[in-house]
Amino acid sequence: MREASYYEPLANGKVWCTLCPHDCHIPDGARGACGVRYNHGGKLYTLVYDKVIAREVNPIEKKPLFHFYPGSFAYSISTVGCNLRCSFCQNWNISQWPKDHLPKHITASEEAPQPICPQLLNMEQHVPGESVTPVMIVAAAQKTGCLSISYTFTEPTIFFELAYETAVLARRQGLKNNFISNGFISEAPQRQLCTVLDAANIDFKFFKEESYRRISRARLQPILDAIQRYHELGVWLELTTMVIPGVNDSDEELTQIAEHIASLSVAIPWHVSAYYPAYKMWNHPPTNAATLRRAREIGLNAGLRYVYEGNIPGEGGENTYCYQCQSLLIERYGFTVIRNRIDDSRCPDCGAHIDGVGMSGQ
Numbered sequence: 001m002r003e004a005s006y007y008e009p010l011a012n013g014k015v016w017c018t019l020c021p022h023d024c025h026i027p028d029g030a031r032g033a034c035g036v037r038y039n040h041g042g043k044l045y046t047l048v049y050d051k052v053i054a055r056e057v058n059p060i061e062k063k064p065l066f067h068f069y070p071g072s073f074a075y076s077i078s079t080v081g082c083n084l085r086c087s088f089c090q091n092w093n094i095s096q097w098p099k100d101h102l103p104k105h106i107t108a109s110e111e112a113p114q115p116i117c118p119q120l121l122n123m124e125q126h127v128p129g130e131s132v133t134p135v136m137i138v139a140a141a142q143k144t145g146c147l148s149i150s151y152t153f154t155e156p157t158i159f160f161e162l163a164y165e166t167a168v169l170a171r172r173q174g175l176k177n178n179f180i181s182n183g184f185i186s187e188a189p190q191r192q193l194c195t196v197l198d199a200a201n202i203d204f205k206f207f208k209e210e211s212y213r214r215i216s217r218a219r220l221q222p223i224l225d226a227i228q229r230y231h232e233l234g235v236w237l238e239l240t241t242m243v244i245p246g247v248n249d250s251d252e253e254l255t256q257i258a259e260h261i262a263s264l265s266v267a268i269p270w271h272v273s274a275y276y277p278a279y280k281m282w283n284h285p286p287t288n289a290a291t292l293r294r295a296r297e298i299g300l301n302a303g304l305r306y307v308y309e310g311n312i313p314g315e316g317g318e319n320t321y322c323y324q325c326q327s328l329l330i331e332r333y334g335f336t337v338i339r340n341r342i343d344d345s346r347c348p349d350c351g352a353h354i355d356g357v358g359m360s361g362q
Ligand code: SF4
Pocket: 017, 018, 019, 020, 021, 022, 023, 024, 031, 032, 033, 034, 035, 036, 037, 083, 157, 158
């Protein structure tokens, strides 16, 4: 049971959560839009501080981060919950769990063994997850030989306290940290987080405000701002767009996204990945390889050095090529690195500097 970071008390027992741009004003006894931050008696609590729903070892390529220690492994954790509600969410069973399952208000259980705050304890008991501390997460990451810890699968912003404390400890133990996020985070918590983050992959879902509002219940501008801040604060940044037929696959929208990325830096890798029908979006066909190839060409034409096709293994779109001489540098199949020819962060054939962190294979 843990008091939340980033909130302000208001009149009449309400609180104002300032963790993400939703800026929820939450009455006593209710939760914010993410479903995991709960006002009890005028104090805001996180319901997921020690409720880890998933922890597993993943290749860093699965995040996807292709220019951050390629071939390494990331100890990957998440809790339930998300501050967005994308109708095509591929992890909806855990990201949307609190909204779909937790009761709106909970009263004290008579069986509860004299808790200090019966309603709060009772609410927390409804949240699924394993009681795992930052110390245990860091120890497990070291034991499994991981180079980094990934805060991933759902939206790590909403388990900020667990992620930040784990990241601080991980840093001290020589591990790296990466955040796999929708980018809907307020400036102050993002700046705090960036003091201990090494890399981030942020979703860049649409370039249309209307799509962000209708499909994801979010807004475009705060996400553009967060993307820019990650880049300016020196966190290694990669961006991902899930290309959905009939939604964001027009040449116009893909060009707008690619040109926006290029305006920040042509060295930012862009992952265009395939959508599969899921959650509440069943009326669009899965993305085919030709659409991803077209998206990749749009990215390269916008000047981006590295554009990858994701979620369709074996098509060759996961390889890293030199932007100067087109040599094959990193050969991948799905999430597996088959061969890495990068030498001292340079192309072995023409000597071009290859952007990223820990890129050398030799
Ligand atoms: S994290 Fe965002 S969605 Fe959740 S309560 Fe705070 S402002 Fe609302």
